[in-house]
Amino acid sequence: MKYQLIILGAPNKFEQAILDLLFKQVDELGMNCNMLHILKRDNFKNGYHANYPAYCLYMGDINQEADLDILTILKNDATLILPIVSDLTNFDESIPEILKNQNGFKLSNEEEISSLVSCILEGFSLIRTSRRVFISYRRSDSSHVAIQLYEALEKSGFDVFLDTHSIRPGEPFQEELWHRMTDSDIIVLLNTANFLESKWTKQELAKANSLSIGIIQVIWPNLKLIPEAHICKPILLEDKDFDDYTHKKLEESVVKNIISSTEVLRARTLAARQDNLTSEFISFASQSNVEVTLHHDKFISIYKNNEEYIIIPTIGVPKSLSCNNAEELILRIKQKKPKCIYLLYDHVNIRNKWLCHLEWLNQYLPVQSLKLSESLTILGANGE
Known part of the structure; x- marks a missing residue:
């Protein structure tokens, strides 16, 4: 899965500068730039995925009516579309009718590019500076791997919750644990043989589902996916994925895969949670x-x-x-x-x-x- 930036409308002289800064900031966020996929009218049909995070820039121009078929698809998919014009006073003449109820962005010089890139990152839900991950595991089964992932994720720029490392002495343990889970973007669940035998880990799974938090489910060899995890990315492990027969440490390539999967699922789970909150509010408003x-x-x-x-x-x-x-x-x-x-x-x-x-x-x-x-x-x- 990739983050899709869709660029439509008229040619724009600032396009390359926008992309250069965007890729630079994506790199600074600790993400692989290959996760960002640029789509235009010529590669949209074969490259667009409706279930991937997407953000569209529509470059307006006087009497511009290009790409209306693609705009219709994106509107139906509830994709965020940002109309861009050089002069807001000419907005109605520069933007198709389908976008005229949108707020436009004025781009007339290079100094405004950084603000535009911020809008793109906010649209992808990547600008939240606190990138929080919660590790759910059974201590007796996988504490060594949990600590390994804690250190690797912290090094990759995540704020990681691990019960043995993240709760200060004197704090109410369970209350703080639920609080930190509520404020997390992703849960990395270590699915070991005895995971569901603990009432605490079962409660963590149930809580994650109720909050619509995405789960990276790291599944030990010869075990099956826990089907109760609703928003889930499974990673199936084999014996060769550990650096010795004790299963106490993962190979570096596996750790990198877990981190990459966490980056990818993060946008999806943030979007799902925000959409749920938005829908509830709109429902209240309707009532x-x-x-x-x-x-x-x-x-x-x-x-x-x-x-x-x-x-x-x-x-x-x-x-x-x-x-x-x-x-x-x-x-x-x-x-x-x-x-x-x-x-x-x-x-x-x-x-x-x-x-x-x-x-x-x-x-x-x-x-x-x-x-x-x-x-x-x-x-x-x-x-x-």
Whole structure:
């Protein structure tokens, strides 16, 4: 699976500079640049995969109406499409009718390229600076491999949770474990012979499924896939994949494969979780007879008295940096500052001390955190 950047519309003089910076930043994120696949009209039919992460740039031009058939496919697949023009005052003349309800991006000089590349990475959900992985395993079966993967993933730029390494003395063990799982992007599950014999590992699997967190299932030799893992990438091991007969350490090539698979599945699971949160909010809005607009940047607008309120579905635990990034993103996209910006999140399994911290931050920050369970109140107050 690859990240698909689709470039359509008119030729653009900044295209190569955009790609050069994009590949540079992808490399800086610790990803293999081969995971990024560039598609245009000539290779779209044979190269496009609807179930892979995708982001489309439509390069506008005066009276431009190119690639309407491909745009229709992408719109039907709910692919994010960013119309790009050199002058926003000519937006309607530069962009096809199918895209005129989208927010456009002004690209008139090289200084604006970095902002555009940021939009692409945000569209792929790759810009979240905390790249969190949770290792689920049975200590008696695979502690040596768990530690090996912990060290390798940390070295590759991930923030890794491993129960023996990541919980400070004095912290409530199970409460912190669920909190960290809720804030994780991916779970690496070590499927060993006795994995499901532990009530704790069974609970971790059930919790991961309830949260729609993707699972890299590393399956020991002669064992089968655990079918209860819903969003799952299996990696079947053989005896030769270990560096000795004790099965205490994986070969380096296998470790690299696990890391690569984690990178690939991460975008899919983040997108799935964000889509679930978005869908729940929109469902609540429908029940309250509140009209909402879902934008291509994955944020939501609601209106009251001709003033706009922005809702940004947020995976895991909102942070003050998340608030700052959200405000910068919205202000970059919107020409008019909205009345308020909310970070929408699901508070289930988040520790009380963090929930209290978020309530405290709400007293001081212009961007507010908002529990999904309380969003009906906001909709009622702001959407009437």
